[in-house]
Amino acid sequence: MHKSMHDHLLERLRRGPAHRLMDSVAALMYMYRTDGYMPEVHEWQAPGLVQEVPYAPSDQADVLALVARAEGLESAEIARKWLELQPTAFRLHRSTRTGRTVSFTATLWLSGDEEETSSSFDPVLAAVWRYARRHGPVREGERIAVTRYLVHPDRYHRPSAPMTLAHWRAMGEVWRDADRLSHHIAVYRDDGYWNGHMIHYATPPVADPVRVGAHAYRLFAGDYRTEPLVAYLAANTDAMLAGGAPRGSVQSATGGTNAGTGPAVLTREAFGAAVRDALRSLGSPKELRCNPLVRSRVAAAHDGDLARLVRGAAERLPNERGGERRHHFSFCVEWWSRVSGVGAAWSA
Incomplete structure (x- = not known):
């Protein structure tokens, strides 16, 4: 019964109307509420606390102020360029109580044509393209998704209602387009907080951190060529129903092996x-x-x-x-x- 419900919700997420995407992701994620990892970083009441809205040009000052506060002026200048190049990638989160913009997220979609331009102004994207070259260049018809910004200054890269909506948005967009995706790469502050969670979900850390301004960041990369979405979710569901065993281990940046529970x-x-x-x-x-x-x-x-x-x-x-x-x-x-x-x- 669990698997039948899961398959139905996944199909609704991938084939349903775009305006129902976040509801569909929330329903699917709820199926993983007992896996030992998902509940720890999700606020299930998030839609009642913050509302997601698309970016508009009038929001630019708010976005740049948020990223400057959380990551510094250098990162804000990079965000300014991405707002010009891919404004539709940005989504804002507004408090349902005050109407104030409290956070934003941005998942960039790249086909390979952007490598030279993006590498020239964004060290994180330069690292993304280095990773892509090591693991096979983007082929015709494929894209890379990069969740470049997850910015909530009050709870930066920590579980919160805005971060929950940011994760739902990234997962929803990536999973809807998974058949044409080579990799999904998420960017987090390099402090080890997300390592176990991301390893469990088959998105291990890339070895070398990237520095932007005063801060170091870690890329976490999921390979959709070697493990297609449907197969990955089926294996994850089986592991959860068997008791939540971790998906495996990866070589850590320190040279050791970090398993999800090791x-x-x-x-x-x-x-x-x-x-x-x-x-x-x-x-x-x-x-x-x-x-x-x-x-x-x-x-x-x-x-x-x-x-x-x-x-x-x-x-x-x-x-x-x-x-x-x-x-x-x-x-x-x-x-x-x-x-x-x-x-x-x-x-x-």
Whole structure:
């Protein structure tokens, strides 16, 4: 029965009217609510909190302000060029309470003709084309989809209502056009947060990070040539119904192998980012379950209870030389994250 319902919803997503796309994606994603990965990053009530609208020229200032705030001025200048080249790729999210634009997303569609132009102004697209050349150039009739921007400054690249709509939009557009797609590439901040989730969904990280301004980003690439959409979703459904086993493992950027449930191997920079995220998320078990530290060996030694592990480490700091200041700072971070989280929820 589950598979019959799944097939019906997938067909509705791929063949139904475009104006029903987001409803169709939401219904299909709900079928994966017990797979151990999808519920952790989705806000099922998202459509009641934010509304998706197409980009209009009058929205340019809002888009550029959002990306400058979240990613910096260099990234904003790149976004300005993409607004000129592919304005229909951009979708905005407005608060249903205030009407304010709080986030936006953009999935670019590329046939190969854009390589020279896009590589000249966007380091991320230059990396996309390097990846494409290594894995076979785009053939006639094929396209690459690049989810280039997922920008919600209040909860940047973290689960939220706007991010849920951004993911639904990207998945919906990609899956509707999957038969003509060679790859789908998503771009996230390079801090390890999305690694386990994306690996589980057969979109592993590309080895080399890309720097834009002050920030490093990681490409996550799904290959639709080697694993067509219908076969991929069938395998994922079978894994979920069998107990949610991970799809497999990939070679990590650090040279080790990271399985969806295996020990996480983090760079020093990624480890620091994960610790800061854990401090900010101590009041949110849902976010902590997505933290890459959950799959670390030290967390495994504490039964995977990351909150207890982090609090215990902070509470031991006063016993170390100069540790009182670090202990105070750690719990200031936790307190502020709770206060600002409430503010972010109201602002949306």
